[in-house]
Amino acid sequence: MSEHDGAVAVRTIDRADDPRIEDFRELRERDLGRRGVFIAEGEVVVRVLLGRGRFAVRSVLLGASRVRGLEDALARHPGLAVHEAAQPVLDAIAGFALHRGVLASADRGPELDAAAVLAGLGPGPRRVVALEGVVNHDNVGGIFRNAAAFGADAVLLDEVTCDPLYRKAIRVSVGASLFVPFARLHHERTVALLQAHGFTVLALTPADDAVDLSTLGAPPGRVALLLGAEGPGLSEA
Structure with missing residues (x-):
């Protein structure tokens, strides 16, 4: 585990089968829906989730080069599980080429009436x-x-x-x-x-x-x- 500028604790993932990133593996949308979890992708969207979204964030997975760009938003969520991985590992986790390099998982919570x-x-x-x-x-x-x-x-x-x-x-x-x-x-x-x-x-x-x-x-x-x-x-x- 490393810290960037002393603010955000980041765990390095070096294997696609690491159980800590289970939310992001293969990104099968229907399975995620049944488990009550959804995935946000891309820096702009993840910033919205962290700053304006009404959903509880579970975990963040970033390309190694993308951590510093999100440090300010991540620092507002102390205790949030933040992971980084090299691009080949990211691609293996997601099951496709993940060009944006920024993912977050969140709980759907109860449906609104x-x-x-x-x-x-x-x-x-x-x-x-x-x-x-x-x-x-x-x-x-x-x-x-x-x-x-x-x-x-x-x-x-x-x-x-x-x-x-x-x-x-x-x-x-x-x-x-x-x-x-x-x-x-x-x-x-x-x-x-x-x-x-x-x-x-x-x-x-x-x-x-x-x-x-x-x-x-x-x-x-x-x-x-x-x-x-x-x-x-x-x-x-």
């Missing part, structure tokens, strides 16, 4: 995004990234929308899915729940007979945007 999330937003103007049947991880990540950029207060997911904590979705979101609250519910409950909490629901569609957004005037104080998948779009429900 959709009604509780909306109730917790309080009164006044609010913005919520609701997704139905969005099964592409890039799209989910991009939606979270835009939701954060435009100040959305929460994202609701139906029962089939893919996991915002899938490694690729987190990466595309640039870490937004780590701090924008999200919750799941059945798609047939979404509109009624939003309306019960005072939201005007705007269902977005490219249909020819849809109302043009530019004709709506000033947006309502509490508005929810409902988005469907690229192909089939929104269901009739």
Whole structure:
């Protein structure tokens, strides 16, 4: 074990089968999901996890050359297990060429309840995004990234929308899915729940007979945007 500038204790890993880095081995997403763990990848995303994320960080695995670049963020988490490894060992651990050289594992924790999330937003103007049947991880990540950029207060997911904590979705979101609250519910409950909490629901569609957004005037104080998948779009429900 070594210390960098006396602030961060770093354990050196020289074997891919070291039990201390079990979270990162082969990075099988479904297995990680069943164990209640997810992986964040890349310096920007891991900084979000360490600084803004609502999830408990378990461990960090870095390329030997990446430790100093994250020392300030790591120093705010005394006692966190931080490991470093040479590039060939990193690649063997992950099961692929890990060019970014920065990984962190975190506990998913209990799922949030959709009604509780909306109730917790309080009164006044609010913005919520609701997704139905969005099964592409890039799209989910991009939606979270835009939701954060435009100040959305929460994202609701139906029962089939893919996991915002899938490694690729987190990466595309640039870490937004780590701090924008999200919750799941059945798609047939979404509109009624939003309306019960005072939201005007705007269902977005490219249909020819849809109302043009530019004709709506000033947006309502509490508005929810409902988005469907690229192909089939929104269901009739």
